[in-house]
Amino acid sequence: xxxxxxxGKLFNKIHIFDLLFLILVFVVILGAVSKFSGKNIINLxxxxxxxxxxxxxxxxxxxxDYFASIEVGDKLAEDKKYINGTVTNIQIIDNxxxxxxxxxxxxxxxxxxxxxxxxxxxxxxxxxxxxxxxxKEEMVVxxxxxxxxxxxxxxxxxxxxxxxx
Amino acid sequence: MKRKxxxxxxxxALGILVLLxxxxxxxxxxxxxxxxxxxSDHRVSFMVETDKLPLGMGERIHVGDQLVASGRYQDAYVxxxxxxxxxxxxxxxxxxxxxxxxxKELVRxxxxxxxxxxxxxxxxxxxxxxxxxxxxxxxxxxxxxTKIVQMVEEEN
Numbered sequence: 001x002x003x004x005x006x007x008g009k010l011f012n013k014i015h016i017f018d019l020l021f022l023i024l025v026f027v028v029i030l031g032a033v034s035k036f037s038g039k040n041i042i043n044l045x046x047x048x049x050x051x052x053x054x055x056x057x058x059x060x061x062x063x064x065d066y067f068a069s070i071e072v073g074d075k076l077a078e079d080k081k082y083i084n085g086t087v088t089n090i091q092i093i094d095n096x097x098x099x100x101x102x103x104x105x106x107x108x109x110x111x112x113x114x115x116x117x118x119x120x121x122x123x124x125x126x127x128x129x130x131x132x133x134x135x136k137e138e139m140v141v142x143x144x145x146x147x148x149x150x151x152x153x154x155x156x157x158x159x160x161x162x163x164x165x
Numbered sequence: 166m167k168r169k170x171x172x173x174x175x176x177x178a179l180g181i182l183v184l185l186x187x188x189x190x191x192x193x194x195x196x197x198x199x200x201x202x203x204x205s206d207h208r209v210s211f212m213v214e215t216d217k218l219p220l221g222m223g224e225r226i227h228v229g230d231q232l233v234a235s236g237r238y239q240d241a242y243v244x245x246x247x248x249x250x251x252x253x254x255x256x257x258x259x260x261x262x263x264x265x266x267x268x269k270e271l272v273r274x275x276x277x278x279x280x281x282x283x284x285x286x287x288x289x290x291x292x293x294x295x296x297x298x299x300x301x302x303x304x305x306x307x308x309x310x311t312k313i314v315q316m317v318e319e320e321n
Binding site for chain 1: 173174176177180181183184187201212214252254255256257258259260261263283284285286287293295296297298314315316319
C-alpha cells in the first residue's frame with residue numbers, strides 16, 4: 001500500500017489536507033483552553049484543588065512613603081487580572097543595618113531612612129501536589145515575590161505561609 | 166448516485182462549529198463585571214523620586230511642565246516639585262550618623278496624568294504606574310529614571 005495515493009490520501013484513508021486541518025483545529029482549541037482557563041493544560045487533566053491560604057511577605061527596604069499606597073482590604077492583582085484575595089494586615093518594621101565605624105567596630109542599628117513592611121494577605125490559590133500557586137507565582141517561604149495590588153508592585157520575600165482551611 | 170458523507174468531513178464541520186462558538190463567546194464576553202473597569206480616560210496623581218539627576222538639574226522641572234513620551238506630549242502634567250538634601254547614614258563612634266551627600270539631591274515630583282486602566286493595571290504611554298516600579302520621567306527639558314513612590318490620588 002502506498003503511503004500517499006495519487007489522490008493525496010494518506011494510507012488511502014484520509015486526505016493529507018484534511019489531516020493538517022484537523023491538527024490545526026486541535027492546536028487552536030488547546031491554545032484557547034490554555035489561554036482562557038488561566039491554567040496550563042497539565043492542570044486541566046490532573047487534580048488541582050483550591051485552598052484558602054494566609055501568607056505574609058516582607059518587602060525590601062523602602063522609604064516609608066512607599067507603603068502609603070497599601071491598605072487593609074486591597075485586592076491582590078497580577079498583571080491585568082485580580083487575584084481572589086485581599087490584604088488583611090500591614091505592619092511597618094525597622095530595617096536593620098550593620099556598618100563598620102571609624103574604629104573598625106560593627107555598629108548595628110535601625111536604618112533611619114528606610115523601613116520594611118510585613119504584609120499579610122488571605123488568598124484562595126491552587127494546589128497541585130506539591131506546589132501552591134497564586135496566578136503564575138509559586139508560593140513557598142523564601143521565594144522572591146512581587147507584592148501587587150492596584151496601586152503597588154513591591155519586591156518582597158515570602159516569610160510565612162499557612163493553610164487556613 | 167447516493168452521496169456518502171465522509172466521517173472526516175463531519176469532524177471538520179464539528180471543529181469549525183466549536184471554533185465559531187468559542188469566538189462568539191469570546192467576543193460577546195462581559196468586560197465590565199465585578200468592579201473590573203476598562204478605561205482610556207482615567208486620571209491618577211502619583212509621586213516619583215530620583216537622586217540620579219546631575220546636581221542642579223532638578224531646577225529644570227517646573228509645576229505645569231507637560232510629560233513627553235513616544236515623541237509626543239502626553240496628557241500628564243507636573244503639579245508639584247520638591248528638592249531636598251540626599252541623606253545617607255554612616256557609622257561613627259559606635260552609632261549611626263545621618264550625613265548629607267553634597268554630590269546628590271533628592272528630587273520628588275508629583276504628576277497628574279490621564280492613564281489607560283485595565284482592571285488593576287494602569288499605564289501611561291506604555292509605562293505601568295504602581296508604587297515601587299521604575300518610571301522614565303521625561304519633559305521637553307529633562308529626562309531621568311525615577312521610582313514611583315506612591316499613588317497620591319485617583320478618580321473612582
